[in-house]
Amino acid sequence: MPKIHLTTVIHAPAEIVFDLSRSINLHEKSMAQTNEKAIAGTVTGLIQKGETVTWQAKHLFKNRILRVEITEMKPWTSFIDEMKQGDFKSMKHHHYFKPIDNGTIMIDEFYFQSPYGFLGRIVNHFFLTRYMTRLLTQRNEIIKQYAETGRWKTVLPQPEFAG
Numbered sequence: 349m350p351k352i353h354l355t356t357v358i359h360a361p362a363e364i365v366f367d368l369s370r371s372i373n374l375h376e377k378s379m380a381q382t383n384e385k386a387i388a389g390t391v392t393g394l395i396q397k398g399e400t401v402t403w404q405a406k407h408l409f410k411n412r413i414l415r416v417e418i419t420e421m422k423p424w425t426s427f428i429d430e431m432k433q434g435d436f437k438s439m440k441h442h443h444y445f446k447p448i449d450n451g452t453i454m455i456d457e458f459y460f461q462s463p464y465g466f467l468g469r470i471v472n473h474f475f476l477t478r479y480m481t482r483l484l485t486q487r488n489e490i491i492k493q494y495a496e497t498g499r500w501k502t503v504l505p506q507p508e509f510a511g
Contacts, residue, residue: 349438350477352458356488359451360495366424366445367504368491369454370395374503378490379483382406389415394504397421400432408479416441437461454491456484 358365368374371394372386384405386392395401395418402415414434421427424445431439444455462469462476494500 349459349461350473352456352460352477352481352484354456354458354481354484354488356454356456356492357448357451358454358492358495360500362445362447362452363424364495364500364504365452365454365491366427366443367394368494368500369443369445370418370427371503372401374490374494375487377503378487379405382483387413397427402433414439435463437463452495454488456488458484 372390372392376384376386382405384403386401387404388402389400390396391401397418397420400415400417402413404411404413406412412435414436415432416429416434416439417432419428419430426442426444428443429441439458439460441459442455442457444457446453446455458480460476460480494503
């Protein structure tokens with residue numbers, strides 16, 4: 349099963365980075381090039397443990413549907429989303445947030461398995477791993493931009509940690 353590991357240093361508090369990472373609204377902004385939209389489940393705001401979101405997007409010349417559930421969540425430390433329906437045979441995305449002196453280290457561990465056995469493994473090796481890495485890197489760059497510039501206030505007007 350392929351694993352993508354990304355580490356991103358963000359000069360903002362872990363609470364902000366955590367909430368931006370589970371913001372449906374920011375996710376849609378970060379995936380604008382694929383026209384990704386939340387169409388069912390939690391379709392706006394911050395997704396919580398036990399909630400699902402169904403995404404519709406155009407990837408690889410085809411409209412696709414992906415439903416994920418937040419299966420684990422430790423506020424401001426980590427959460428996991430897992431595919432419940434979609435084109436992958438399986439997909440699990442671990443998100444970790446580690447506070448550091450000048451911000452947060454955000455770590456993504458993205459595991460996926462394509463269908464179609466041997467053919468799927470060839471597609472993973474030669475194409476899909478790079479494609480997914482590029483998407484995740486782009487998403488992380490948007491999170492970083494919003495967190496570090498104060499634009500997070502347009503997506504998280506009343507962060508949960510402020511309450």
